[in-house]
Amino acid sequence: MAKPKVAFYWCASCGGCEEAVVDLAEDLLKVVDAVDIVLWPVALDFKRKDVEAMKDGAIAVSFINGAVRTEEQEEMVKLLRKKSGLVVAFGSCAHIGGIPGLANFWDRETIFERVYKDVPSVRNPEGIYPQQKTKVDGVELTLPEFYDTVYTLDQVINVDYYLPGCAPPPDLIMNAVTAILEGKLPDKGSVLAPDKSLCDTCPRKDSKPEKLSIKAIRRPHEVIADPEKCFLEEGIICLGPATRSGCGERCINANMPCRGCFGPTKGVRDQGAKMVSAIASILGVEDEDKVTEEEVESLVKQIDDPAGLFYMYSLPASMLRRKRMG
């Protein structure tokens, strides 16, 4: 029997998700034994035309990482959708926008101006920006359109499953691959990770007091965090309350607070809004009845960049999706 065909593709991503596949180590050999990889730009020499030549639905599953921010990426994911039985959004960027999604605080014009003109290491007095079409010696060169907005994969194509994480940990990848090969998949649209909050599985959970109350917000570089204590108790903002578990608590174990790469749990529509709620609820609870409006303002003012922090990974997937440009 022919082995199922599998594709890996990358869009707006850093390459970390490719690394995560390689991190399967010896298990990767089992995967390669069980499937035929028909596209994997980072590792193999298959081209777009090879995919185009396949019958619709010929690929059993495409693992697509990265957010969608260019015309080319949109074309490729639409092509892969047509050729694939299943599409898995692989990693934070495909799932919820990820770090590239922070570009939704700007638009094409402001990004180009910054990157191609204002950055101190760039000299561009003529103000030359990338063009979709350029004539060079009578030949027209083209570039794909760069969009104003970064999209999650499911805002562009239908997605069957999500593998969260920046990058997804090897155990979740292997679980997903095994489930696909054995046909033991959960309901379509599922996130292939536990539906528990990170706080629920946090190794520091027992150190958390019954009632959290913080007055001073501390940024991770300002203090040496106690390796045993709940970050929130120390005033260090941790996105654990609004983030899905399954990551293996990698950041916590490295004594860094959670930044939300797994996205929210099932019932939550907006991870950032949940964090606004969580932090505001524990900020200055003591003597809250004696606090003046001005004191509330100054408590909140301590958080320098709430939108950037609370939506660090999930801005494109949020209810507002992007900054509204005036």
Next chain:
Amino acid sequence: MKEPTIVGFLCNWCSYEGADRAGDARLEYPANIRTVRVMCSGRVEPEFVLHAFREGASGVLILGCHPGDCHYKMGNYKARRRISLLKKTLEQLGIEPERVRLDWVAAGEGERFAKVANEMADTIKGLGPLELS
């Protein structure tokens, strides 16, 4: 021109009563405020506000009991901190913080309800409809 929609989350114990009182007294307040009764201003999650904006509201008004009068003791204090942090977050996302207003209206304050509602309607009219991409 159609007036931009404002969603008003009113607490069951004080502000909803206040709005009723305004109605009883036949005080005029803008028809473009759609009220939603919630048990407490502390029940209003920031997600609700964003949801209202996503569904087409141009402003969100949250009304609760005056500080010290919360039926659940501390709900309005929680609301105060949440909405303050939400407004700061919204500003970074290009949404004028004035589109969200948290205020206090007691059960007997029909006039105050009408005043706050009218002020909010004027503010939102001045800002214009909220258009999201």
